[in-house]
Amino acid sequence: xxxxxxxxxxxxxxxxxxxxxxxxxxxxxxxxxxxxxxxxxxxxxxxxxxxxxxxxxxxxxxxxxxxxxxxxxxxxxxxxxxxxxxxxxxxxxxxxxxxxxxxx
Amino acid sequence: xxxxxxxxxxxxxxxxxxxxxxxxxxxxxxxxxxxxxxxxxxxxxxxxxxxxxxxxxxxxxxxxxxxxxxxxxxxxxxxxxxxxxxxxxxxxxxxxxxxxxxxxxxxxxxxxxxxxxxxxxxxxxxxxxxxxxxxxxxxxxxxxxxxxxxxxxxxxxxxxxxxxxxxxxxxxxxxxxxxxxxxxxxxxxxxxxxxxxxxxxxxxxxxxxxxxxxxxxxxxxxxxxxxxxxxxxxxxxxxxxxxxxxxxxxxxxxxxxxxxxxxxxxxxxxxxxxxxxxxxxxxxxxxxxxxxxxxxxxxxxxxxxxxxxxxxxxxxxxxxxxxxx
Numbered sequence: 001x002x003x004x005x006x007x008x009x010x011x012x013x014x015x016x017x018x019x020x021x022x023x024x025x026x027x028x029x030x031x032x033x034x035x036x037x038x039x040x041x042x043x044x045x046x047x048x049x050x051x052x053x054x055x056x057x058x059x060x061x062x063x064x065x066x067x068x069x070x071x072x073x074x075x076x077x078x079x080x081x082x083x084x085x086x087x088x089x090x091x092x093x094x095x096x097x098x099x100x101x102x103x104x
Numbered sequence: 105x106x107x108x109x110x111x112x113x114x115x116x117x118x119x120x121x122x123x124x125x126x127x128x129x130x131x132x133x134x135x136x137x138x139x140x141x142x143x144x145x146x147x148x149x150x151x152x153x154x155x156x157x158x159x160x161x162x163x164x165x166x167x168x169x170x171x172x173x174x175x176x177x178x179x180x181x182x183x184x185x186x187x188x189x190x191x192x193x194x195x196x197x198x199x200x201x202x203x204x205x206x207x208x209x210x211x212x213x214x215x216x217x218x219x220x221x222x223x224x225x226x227x228x229x230x231x232x233x234x235x236x237x238x239x240x241x242x243x244x245x246x247x248x249x250x251x252x253x254x255x256x257x258x259x260x261x262x263x264x265x266x267x268x269x270x271x272x273x274x275x276x277x278x279x280x281x282x283x284x285x286x287x288x289x290x291x292x293x294x295x296x297x298x299x300x301x302x303x304x305x306x307x308x309x310x311x312x313x314x315x316x317x318x319x320x321x322x323x324x325x326x327x328x329x330x331x332x333x334x335x336x337x338x339x340x341x342x343x344x345x346x347x348x349x350x351x352x353x354x355x356x357x358x359x360x361x362x363x364x365x366x367x368x369x370x371x372x373x374x375x376x377x378x379x380x381x382x383x384x385x386x387x388x389x390x391x392x393x394x395x396x397x398x399x400x401x402x403x404x405x406x407x408x409x410x411x412x413x414x415x416x417x418x419x420x421x422x423x424x425x426x427x428x429x
Contacts, residue, residue, distance in 0.1 A: 012195065015111040037238070
């Protein structure tokens with residue numbers, strides 16, 4: 001049953017993909033033209049900027065919280081309230097303090 | 105021949121959702137224009153309702169100009185896959201009738217995953233083009249993404265916590281028989297609304313595009329059918345988040361005291377009506393506000409919006425522990 005339903009989901013997804021693929025292929029408006037990247041009139045070699053990520057702390061927080069969202073949902077469904085409330089309070093405090101640490 | 109029916113289902117639902125997304129774009133553009141004392145789209149169709157279609161067709165038949173050094177494979181794959189996934193995610197939301205087109209266990213988690221993937225696709229698009237503006241746009245988009253995504257996902261999780269189910273279908277059924285989640289968790293709705301505006305890159309959170317500063321950001325190197333597909337992806341993303349908000353917080357196609365599902369077509373009309381109200385609110389926000397700097401957006405989301413959603417969750421945990429919900 002489950003396998004057959006996944007098969008149906010796959011077919012519908014394929015149908016949607018084919019629709020957009022056909023549309024994309026139909027939209028070919030002549031031969032593609034290659035130009036140098038737009039740089040406000042300056043000459044710019046086509047290289048990707050090796051930019052530094054200043055917000056790495058935010059990225060770390062993001063990864064933790066994104067995974068955490070699903071954990072919270074599951075905890076609510078399983079009715080594990082007290083440990084969750086304690087953990088949430090700690091996270092909340094950490095969140096308030098985190099930006100101060102970053103600015104140092 | 106059953107497989108053919110499912111293929112055609114995917115095909116026609118995509119066509120339908122694409123058309124709806126163009127009409128929503130028209131509503132948004134018209135509202136912004138009226139709020140700014142302009143006329144807005146006027147010529148394509150009655151009151152310019154087909155402007156979205158016209159723009160799409162025009163871009164599709166234009167000769168594409170692509171930059172030297174771009175990753176050609178990703179440039180082709182990302183937009184097509186993006187619009188497909190956005191359409192696929194919407195099929196799990198019951199917008200047409202009480203039952204969604206597709207159902208699966210824990211479908212809310214998949215929708216969260218797909219919506220995050222769509223944002224990552226956009227950040228990648230900026231990065232695969234080797235131009236200064238598109239790279240800066242991609243970096244800004246990545247920063248924007250890590251700011252709004254956590255409150256966005258947590259605010260989507262709140263209805264699941266109240267109903268204790270990860271299926272959108274069950275969340276809607278709860279709202280049919282009980283109160284709307286908006287009333288039970290108003291802070292969650294506010295957070296979702298703000299994150300939604302950021303997710304679809306509307307003013308004040310459009311720092312990743314910022315025409316006046318970085319000439320369009322991640323999309324500056326796009327043209328022709330590539331640009332057409334990214335515009336479509338943005339429209340479909342707006343439709344997806346608005347539909348999610350209506351289904352999870354505003355009772356879907358249900359109205360208090362009226363069995364909308366009993367009258368054919370009424371459920372769909374009510375659902376679309378609520379979605380239009382949300383689009384108008386987004387458009388009005390867009391019309392009256394100015395663009396924020398990227399560091400201000402980061403601060404705003406991490407220092408104000410994310411703690412707000414945590415307060416809502418802690419309150420909910422308290423209500424559940426006390427047996428109120």
